[in-house]
Amino acid sequence: xPPGISIGVVGGGAAAVCLIDALARSEIEPGSLTVFEPSRSxxxxxxxQADDDTVRVNATPDDMTVRAGDLGHFARWLADxxxxxxxxxxxxxISGARFAPxxxxxxxxxxxANTAVAGLRRDGWRVDIVPEAVTEAVREPHxxxxxxxxxxxxxxxxxxxxxxxxxxxxxxxxxxxxxxxxDPYPLARSLRRVGADDHVAxxxxxxxxxxxxxxxxxxxxxxxISLLSRRGVLPGVRQRPVHFHLRHLTPEQVRHEAxxxxxxxxxxxxxxxxxxxxDAGAELGAVAxxxxxxxxxxxxxxxRRQLGEVNSPHPGLRILQRAVPETGPDLWPVLRERDKLHVxxxxxxxxxxxxxxxxxxxATVLLDLVEAGQLTMRSGLxxxxxxxxxxxxxxTADGTTFRATKVINAVNASEGRIPTGARPLxxxxxxxxxxxxxxxxxxxxxxxxxxxxxxxxPDPRLYGLGNIAAGALFFTFGIPSLVDRSQDIVxxxxxxxxxxxxxxxxTALTPA
Numbered sequence: 001x002p003p004g005i006s007i008g009v010v011g012g013g014a015a016a017v018c019l020i021d022a023l024a025r026s027e028i029e030p031g032s033l034t035v036f037e038p039s040r041s042x043x044x045x046x047x048x049q050a051d052d053d054t055v056r057v058n059a060t061p062d063d064m065t066v067r068a069g070d071l072g073h074f075a076r077w078l079a080d081x082x083x084x085x086x087x088x089x090x091x092x093x094i095s096g097a098r099f100a101p102x103x104x105x106x107x108x109x110x111x112x113a114n115t116a117v118a119g120l121r122r123d124g125w126r127v128d129i130v131p132e133a134v135t136e137a138v139r140e141p142h143x144x145x146x147x148x149x150x151x152x153x154x155x156x157x158x159x160x161x162x163x164x165x166x167x168x169x170x171x172x173x174x175x176x177x178x179x180x181x182x183d184p185y186p187l188a189r190s191l192r193r194v195g196a197d198d199h200v201a202x203x204x205x206x207x208x209x210x211x212x213x214x215x216x217x218x219x220x221x222x223x224x225i226s227l228l229s230r231r232g233v234l235p236g237v238r239q240r241p242v243h244f245h246l247r248h249l250t251p252e253q254v255r256h257e258a259x260x261x262x263x264x265x266x267x268x269x270x271x272x273x274x275x276x277x278x279d280a281g282a283e284l285g286a287v288a289x290x291x292x293x294x295x296x297x298x299x300x301x302x303x304r305r306q307l308g309e310v311n312s313p314h315p316g317l318r319i320l321q322r323a324v325p326e327t328g329p330d331l332w333p334v335l336r337e338r339d340k341l342h343v344x345x346x347x348x349x350x351x352x353x354x355x356x357x358x359x360x361x362x363a364t365v366l367l368d369l370v371e372a373g374q375l376t377m378r379s380g381l382x383x384x385x386x387x388x389x390x391x392x393x394x395x396t397a398d399g400t401t402f403r404a405t406k407v408i409n410a411v412n413a414s415e416g417r418i419p420t421g422a423r424p425l426x427x428x429x430x431x432x433x434x435x436x437x438x439x440x441x442x443x444x445x446x447x448x449x450x451x452x453x454x455x456x457x458p459d460p461r462l463y464g465l466g467n468i469a470a471g472a473l474f475f476t477f478g479i480p481s482l483v484d485r486s487q488d489i490v491x492x493x494x495x496x497x498x499x500x501x502x503x504x505x506x507t508a509l510t511p512a
Contacts, residue, residue, distance in 0.1 A: 005031035005497050008146050008154060010134045010425065011162035012037025013045025015466035015482050017113045018066045019160060022486040024116035025068075028494050030124035034154060036146065038133040038421070041106075043113040045164050048106030051186040054218040055211045056090055056099045058358055059479070060241055064105060066112050068483050074100075077108050094360035095240040095310050130154075135424040137462075139434040142500075144461050158493050160463040161443075161452075163422035165477065166413040171203070174407060177386040181408040184208060187215045194406050197223040201394055203384070204410035205229040205299070205377065210358050210366065212408055213375060217365055225375045226404065228394065232299045232379025233349055234366075236357035237306035242318050248275040249323045251330040258334040266339045269331065276323070282316040290317065294350040299377045300370055303363055310360045317354060324355045325478045329485070332474035333447045344440065355475075417441055418468070426468075434459055438471030445472050449492035450485050460496045463489045 005028060009016050012035050023033070041049040057064055067073035078100060082088050090100040100108075117127050132148035137159060144159040167183040174180040181190045191212075194200060200216065202209045205227050213225055227234075249272040257264055257272075270284075277284040294302070332340070343351070369375035380397030384407060387393050392404045418426050426443065429435035435452045436444040443464055444453045450465060451458035465485050469476045476485070 005029065005158070006156045007031070007033050007493065008144065008156035008159045009033065009035045009162055010146065010159065010422075011164055012042045012129070013162065013164045014048065014066075014109055014479065015162035015164065017043055017109045017116075018479070018482040018486040019162065019465060019489060020113055020116045020120075021066050022068060022483075022490045024119045026490045026494055028490070028497065030120075032126040032128070033120060034128045034130060034156065036130045036132060036134045036148065038131055042129065043110040044106035046167070046185060048102050048109055049186055050106065050188070051103050052188050052215045052218065053089065053101040053103060054214045055102045055187060056359060056362070057102055057105050058099060058207060058235070058238065058356060060097050061100070064100070064479050066109065066479065066483060068487050074108055077111070092359050092361045094364065095238070097238070097241050097359070099359040133421050136428040137425055138428070139432055139459070139462065157497065158461050158463065160465055160489060161422070161425075161468050162465045163419050163425075163468055165467045166417050166419040168204070168208070168409045168411040168413055170409065171411055172384045174384065174386065174392075174409070177392070179391060179406045181406065184212055184408050184410060187211060190408070191215055191219060194221070195223070196221055198405035199224045199226070199403070201226045201228055201384070201392065201404035201407045202410050203228050203381070203407065204412060205232060205234050206353075206410065206412045207235050207356065207358060208412065209410040210235060210362055212410055213369065214362055214365055217369060223405070225369065226394070226402070227375065227377045228381045228384075228396075229379055230381050231295060231349065232377060233294050233353050234299050234303055234377070236317070236354040237303070237310060237360055237363045238357040239309065239317060240311050242315055244280065244315065244318070244322070246276060246319075246323060246326060247279055248272045249327050251327050254327055254330045254334065262334070263336050264331070264334050265336045266342070269335070273323070276319055277316065280315045280319060282314055282319060284316070286314065287316040287320055290354065291347060291350050294353065299379070300367070303367055307360060307363050307367060321355050321357070324351065325475045325481050328475035329473035329481060330447065333472065340440070429462070434462060440471035442468045442471040445469050447473065448488065450489050451492065460492070463492070465489060
């Protein structure tokens with residue numbers, strides 16, 4: 001194996017932590033690793049930075065571990081933290097499950113990354129952290145040069161793009177208006193500008209919106225709160241965890257089916273799902289009805305009903321929540337194109353609300369605020385405009401108009417949208433014809449290796465991890481998905497480096 005491998009990682013959030021942990025446990029001979037991260041939240045990213053403890057992860061510890069093959073890694077870290085502090089944070093009093101505060105999870109990410117970096121250095125790796133954003137990549141015959149526009153251009157054998165997600169979109173053009181909060185995180189800072197009696201309008205109804213409401217409630221906010229969205233679909237409510245393994249709708253089975261038929265239809269997927277539900281004694285029709293009713297059921301009624309089903313013995317939703325992140329990245333690339341469009345246009349928002357549900361205790365706070373008359377959920381949002389006398393006028397589809405004092409933006413950034421800070425880098429790759437935009441967001445890449453592709457040809461020296469792969473792989477942002485894709489990338493780098501062709505042979509890119 002050629003010595004002295006050099007790897008550049010663009011981004012230092014949760015995806016990078018998963019990748020570095022996988023690298024530290026690989027058999028790649030020592031070389032150099034450079035991580036580029038301009039923010040002050042190294043290893044934590046935007047999602048897990050220091051913030052209010054009311055902001056929690058929405059998955060149990062076994063789904064939040066960064067260590068491949070070790071589902072108890074985060075749980076053991078939590079147990080050690082509990083003993084050291086004498087406190088247990090994030091225990092859900094309804095389901096009995098644990099949903100750690102996101103700042104606490106950020107501390108876990110930082111410790112995991114620092115441990116992996118220390119291990120790499122002990123093994124002889126040189127590890128550098130560069131506090132700058134990469135703005136340009138130049139693909140040379142056997143290297144990738146990464147430039148920040150400030151320091152020296154650094155050459156690497158391999159580059160991995162872990163650029164994360166983006167801030168909320170300013171859909172209504174409110175940037176700069178007094179009383180408008182364009183990016184709510186960290187809430188500990190942004191909510192300082194909110195008076196206790198202000199009427200707060202929150203644009204969006206996803207997990208970010210839930211975070212905002214919970215934090216306002218924890219601060220003793222007295223004024224009215226309005227959740228505004230076009231469709232009024234809240235995140236689902238997570239049911240009590242039940243452990244099981246998929247048997248039919250698995251990555252292995254999907255790859256086998258695709259090898260026989262090349263592409264799958266939704267009917268093929270439904271057949272695998274029916275077999276999965278049959279073996280589990282579950283009713284597929286119940287999940288289909290849950291999806292269909294999301295746009296017609298009153299959001300408060302849906303919230304109340306789902307809270308009442310937290311301890312349901314029926315495993316249908318749990319199967320969906322396991323199958324989408326676990327098998328989605330293998331299924332999506334081989335799904336028939338017209339079926340992809342149908343899923344994105346008709347079901348994506350609802351499926352994501354069910355597969356990324358909120359903890360039951362969070363749902364209870366929302367329902368209590370609704371029943372107290374403080375929280376209102378309004379769908380059919382048409383427009384928000386700054387009022388001449390101050391505040392904002394809000395217009396909904398049913399003709400309702402009201403005045404809000406503050407507006408907080410919680411619009412979900414489009415999955416796969418290139419983050420603002422990464423656009424110069426991505427533009428340089430696309431213009432150099434070494435990467436292609438995906439029509440559904442992010443960049444095109446090969447499923448098996450996460451290599452970036454151009455004209456369908458995978459590049460063995462360029463990789464994408466996380467949201468930048470959303471268009472190609474569908475579900476890419478959950479920690480289990482990041483862990484799996486990190487293993488793929490490290491394996492692909494190891495195998496390519498072990499058999500790297502002579503310089504004059506590498507003009508033809510390798511298979512995926």
